[in-house]
Amino acid sequence: MTSLSSRMRQLVRDLDLRRLPRHVAIIMDGNGRWATGRGLERLYGHRRGKASVKAIVELSRKIGIEYLSLYAFSSENWQRPEAEVKGLMNLLKRYATTELDRMMKNGVRLQVIGNMRKLPTDVRQALKHTVEQTKRNRDLTVILALSYSAREEIANAVKGIARKVKRGDLQPEDITEDTIASSLGTAGIPDPDLLIRTSGEVRLSNFLLWQVAYTEIYITETLWPDFREKQFIEALRQFQKRERRFGRVSGDDEPPEAVEPPDRAPLRVAR
Numbered sequence: 001m002t003s004l005s006s007r008m009r010q011l012v013r014d015l016d017l018r019r020l021p022r023h024v025a026i027i028m029d030g031n032g033r034w035a036t037g038r039g040l041e042r043l044y045g046h047r048r049g050k051a052s053v054k055a056i057v058e059l060s061r062k063i064g065i066e067y068l069s070l071y072a073f074s075s076e077n078w079q080r081p082e083a084e085v086k087g088l089m090n091l092l093k094r095y096a097t098t099e100l101d102r103m104m105k106n107g108v109r110l111q112v113i114g115n116m117r118k119l120p121t122d123v124r125q126a127l128k129h130t131v132e133q134t135k136r137n138r139d140l141t142v143i144l145a146l147s148y149s150a151r152e153e154i155a156n157a158v159k160g161i162a163r164k165v166k167r168g169d170l171q172p173e174d175i176t177e178d179t180i181a182s183s184l185g186t187a188g189i190p191d192p193d194l195l196i197r198t199s200g201e202v203r204l205s206n207f208l209l210w211q212v213a214y215t216e217i218y219i220t221e222t223l224w225p226d227f228r229e230k231q232f233i234e235a236l237r238q239f240q241k242r243e244r245r246f247g248r249v250s251g252d253d254e255p256p257e258a259v260e261p262p263d264r265a266p267l268r269v270a271r
Contacts, residue, residue: 004062011233019240021193023067024060025215027207028052030223043087045111048225050091054099055196055228061106061140067189068142070164071207075115089123092146096126100133107139113185114148143189150209157183186211194239196232198224216242 004012028049053070060068073088096110103110110130115265119127127146164170165214170179172266181187192208192215200221204212212263 008062013232015236016240020063020236021055021239022065023190023192025068025069025192025195025208025212026056027071027197027205028224029197029201031225031252033199034223034225034254036111042084046085046088046091049100050095052224052227056232057140059229059232061108066141068140069145069208071145071148072143073146073148074206075152076206078118089120093123095167096130100130103130103134107137109141110135111141111143112146113143114146115152116147118147125239137147145207150206153185154210158220178207180210182219184210191215194218194235196220196235197225198222214246216244237261
């Protein structure tokens with residue numbers, strides 16, 4: 001874990017840094033409402049939300065969280081006004097370009113899940129370049145979900161498995177949960193321990209539907225542009241108060257927190 005400043009030590013003083021979630025996923029919601037509530041264009045809220053991304057990525061790296069998944073753009077978001085979508089694509093390209101040096105300096109690896117073929121060519125190229133340049137970094141893996149649909153991801157996994165069965169490379173009776181998990185865009189990445197949703201909405205919005213089967217969910221009324229270190233630490237604090245049993249009964253021989261979901265396949269870069 002990276003050494004913390006005195007301010008950061010004060011913020012995390014009540015956290016048990018030995019019991020942090022290994023993987024945190026965030027549905028970053030509320031950018032548009034934050035802006036319109038202030039009489040501003042929705043895109044200004046997305047720009048402001050970028051500062052929250054930087055703050056949470058930096059804190060996650062410093063306290064030792066290994067994986068951070070950020071729901072940045074869903075497949076349904078393509079239905080938004082053209083000007084807003086174009087502005088979001090420009091923000092994504094700028095993020096991939098301007099944050100590369102910082103990622104390399106701080107050991108942050110970028111991965112992308114979702115249908116990248118739908119992204120504009122220049123955005124796709126910028127993201128692929130950053131993914132390639134950071135692939136050997138190991139301090140923190142940031143997974144951006146872009147043009148992402150969990151149902152589409154699962155459907156594509158089923159199609160891939162069906163093709164293996166058709167070729168005779170796989171028998172139907174040999175298909176297991178691990179077979180499906182290793183066919184998803186998140187293959188090799190542990191399932192999230194904690195899912196945070198900002199803005200008070202209580203739904204998954206087609207995000208990581210397979211992966212969050214045993215994930216702890218934390219809902220906050222805070223809009224994403226206002227979600228910074230203090231709010232993130234409170235979510236982690238609430239996570240540490242929960243007992244994760246994974247279907248077991250409290251009081252079994254093995255402590256519930258020692259039970260882990262099955263490991264997944266070796267890490268690969270999602271395309």
